Amino acid sequence: MRSGTRTARATAAAFLAAAAVALAPLPTAQAAPATKVLHAAPHGTGTSCTSGHPCSVEGARDAARNVTGRDVRVELADGTYELRTPLKLGADDSGVTWAAARGARPVLSGGRALTGWSANADGTWTTKVPNGVVPRQLFVDGERAVRARGESCAASVCDATRTGMTGAQATGISRWARPTDAEAVIRVRWRNYHCRIASVTGDTLAFAQPCWTNSASGTDRTGPAWDSTAVDSARYSKVAFFENARELLDQPGEFVYDSAARTVTYLPRKGENPRRFHAVTPATENLLVLDGAHDVHITGIGFAYAAYSQPSTDEGYAGMQAGLTLTGATGPVDHAGRFYTKPAAALTVRGGRHVVVDHASFTRLGGAGAVFEHGTQDSTLTRSRFSDLSSGAAYFGDTDPMPAPELAGAHNTVSYNTIRRTGVEYTDAVGIWAGYEAGTVIDHNTLEDLPYSAVSVGWGWNQPEAQQSVLRANRVTNNRITDVMRVAYEQHDGGAIYTQGAQPGTVVSGNYINRSAYGNTERDGNGIYLDEQSSHITVSGNVLTRLGYKWVSNWADYGIDNHATGNWTDTDTPALAGTGSTLTDNHTKLDRLPAEALKVAAAAGAEGHDRVEQLRPDLARTGTATQSSTDGTAGAARAVDGDTSTDTRTLAEPGAWWQVDLGAGRHIGQVEIWNDASMTTAGFDVRLASSADFSDATTVHVTGKALRPTVLATDTRARYVRVELTGTGRVGLAQVQVHP
Template structure:
């Protein structure tokens, strides 16, 4: 980088920081100045004057605001629930111009909520303890919320591939699973997870032991379409990586757990098994129905502040399209389409709020909860817009989608200089576990800053697109900032999503910086080593990874595995493990503090400041094993015992396969031990073993995880891991905590 380029990039960063500070410092809704007009909307508003005494509906307030020419307009929403049967749409005619501002905001002290929900009433109790209610025409309950708590579509057990064998045309297993004897199997769906992909396809028919599925969902979930990413036929329902159905769902025969429900499309009823303490005669039961709640299409210079969004639907998965997941919550749709390997023609989920082609649109202090799809989308050339200080909780899909999948859009359709900052994102991807917290496609100058992301099934923040395709080499991607975010408990093991990371990137992105983030527990406790901290995947290039704190990661704290991902730099980061050198030409790692068993003060300061509100940092625990001496019963090739003490989860010990194979660390003297972490090797080899100390042993059934964590209170000099029968001991690391 020459000096002029360095100065320009520094200036750009300063401008971004100044812009963000000004954005957050500005009050979301200012008192209307002299000459400005304040209009009022209420949940039951129907007037035309839009006064505090006689508020309008939100549509009425919008129409009245259009008549106010040449002055600022502020629409105040009174508290309560605004039940929408169609989206509230704001366009160019609803925008500010010539210095005029338009603000939609909560009235002082109010908590307005735009809702797409429909109440289900008339519940009747059956002898088996279930309750059934009629469903209005046109409503198809895919989600159900009882007194604000999400119910679960009745689901069964997993079905292994040996029984539920999937092919291009269908699946076996109808007899063994009992589906062949269900009253209405065609209301049920198969939910399948293959690596990072989800599939939800409705059963179309049952003939003997064979099930067929709705089209085009099944075809788009199988190999041979030519419309998905490179080599992705290896992760389809008919691929070798398919291990079976995660569960079938939505059949009354599966109603066996309180909190479950089933929809009967023929009778048009919902049947629910209440949780303890729920009174269905008094409960408020809501199902999402309206798909979008607020759409800003071509709008500019508008602020939306302090408004809630709830019970918006996502209808596609309930149709014959189903949910043929590709990556990050996007799906393959349509019976036909152009051959493509760069993901240009995938479909985003429906969202409660969509900004399409917006400019200088600000969404601030919004609340997104109980949604059947995603939270917010900024797309189709949205520029200089911001989503700030908002919360996202209990969403079926991802929280935020920014940008699109076209690598070289025209100027009007390019996403530029947008901001996603100071938001809290928790428990999203509840239903579509392949979705991510914040997704960005081909964006330039995007700022993703000081967000808190917690308890997510797959990746936390994903920026970039295109994999190893030529389109990803030269695109509009550039100068993006992923800074000071707090990302904890992501890639949750129970959700069975693989090959992701807390922060994930694709494509060449000159000037992009990933800095100051605190990442803790990504794929921690997994069986496979493919959950990363910062994952520079495929052609990720020209990215700086600097001053991040990354701890308790299932695999690599930073992954730059591909030789076509070039000129990346990782410097000055803090982490408890090591990682192999970057794979791409010109990529370097320098000045990183790795293999730590305590975070230094500088790292604690960075981590505590990260996120929407800062917060607690989970300090590392001292490791007694790293200064000990490792031995093992035998050595397979060069997999020496000491490799379990090198703080590198990518290197493995390995004994020969033998009776009573063991690995041991000698701590040098007897020490008080309170916890032991046992990290399996790449093949999850170590299984059915004993952990032996001087005071006794603990047996671990099944395979070791990454890690298996044993809490104990023992004084010991040695810790031995010994297989119970004949087998190998193969470990990537063992930590012994006082």
């Protein structure tokens, strides 16, 4: 390991030396005495580009190329710029500012309006789709509609193999009029799959290729080699749902696309009138593409209704991690994900230098918001808003661990952005992804309501191809991350902040993380997750509360030299694996955040607010815990010690129970029940009583398994709190909290 570290550092030094040359200021033309202002408007024409006769955006681009000195500002008037093809800027377009005119809110749109709706007898409405458009999303008066979907199908019925799946008869798919327009949506831990049905034979479903092969095991291209999250793996438990079949169209706000008739059929929500509403489907990918441009400033421009066409093709969506997919029927063997494909984005910057995007908005997108790739350096994405995106918000860098210096991502900044409700369709996507980046800063962003991890830095797992890389000196600081790894989306094994790979000098500091995987059923939703080979990382001064599992996870022995210090959290300190890793001066097992922690949390994020969810006092921590029996793993007190990563368990017996004596009668407003690793506590009563014999107990029954946590509002007075099985089995708990 030490020898490998010396080699990696030597390689890093060589990279940084080369990068210094690549990052040297580029020569620019002599600036003109005054800025030349060109005007563009949604229906602009011609080449004069004056305020009285504005150009189209393409016309303004072409006019800017003819300006001597290149001190040019293109101002976009208010309105929607409907693009049938991307607006492309290259090296010849360097040095130009693209900005909203004063008081204007221009929007580049890839949408196509769907009009001419006709009523059907069943309350649905249908319209024709323009040629060349394949509607995958539909927005009605700005609100996202849902592709018609059915219920989940358990693996016992929909049994997935490398070649297909059973269940066509039990699900009714064999009787659908157009099953080959429908897709199976599958979630396996951190992966998400969308593959179209290709044929139905008896009870067997076959799927479009190469989507299904790339989603299954055996390609030797799906890494790491030890991975067991393919559709035909032991971890596969069900199809989350099938979607886009007319037979599934039964809920208001759903739609279906018929590829043969080229129609969209929609079931309106209450109050919607298809004769008057505005329905738009994303149709154009990549609204703005900068390829090799430098010193470009894009400010105050909106991006909406950009498409992402790949999932609707035979490639489908074979999700690998973080919104990247495996594509192509064949390809080189590589278990570190070097050849995975990023999602299509509304804004793409390739090989950019000193590109600034600020005060932009990205909304109602079929794919991702922005991608900065192929050696983009010294560029900034700041003070922008992302909401209602099918994939992730922002992607920085690439998946090659040792690219040529001119192709390495370095010194980029993602700051003061607000990211909410992304990954709506592709739930394995993350908010901000940085691959093999050096010196990238992710600072003061607000990320809320995301299905999987919020911020992901690094790539390559523990694979040989990834063990020497350009990763280093990245900073994830002062971000506000709340309500992520949302349980409803069933994506597991992630964290609010997630890292991979050795990255000397990387710092994770000053972040406020609240409710990551809160209410989960598995203990794999973390606060800060130093995964696979993560090494040489400092985690300091973060505030982490209400997490489904560990506040910091460094589980792998080959992740070394990580240091967590001065953090605040409501759970106990987990062990850190790896040579040289340390935990020092952390403030753990808190049931109230002290003033210093509140100050850090309030300062985090893009919006400058001071809203922090204070912890509630936990009466159970000072109580006396007992249980009906023990299986020898741990005593009853384990469940009140503030550590959700360890468990207490009873024997399997009728009426098994665990309880805590608070010492005196207290008002109890809320009880949290945290399940253990094996999720053994299921079908149980929570009983609250003033007397030790529970003769005066108030009882709340919980059907099914306890979550992490199951939260019960109680509003009663009691001294004793008991968790008691109503059937046969174990009481297995990680923690019980009792709040006044």
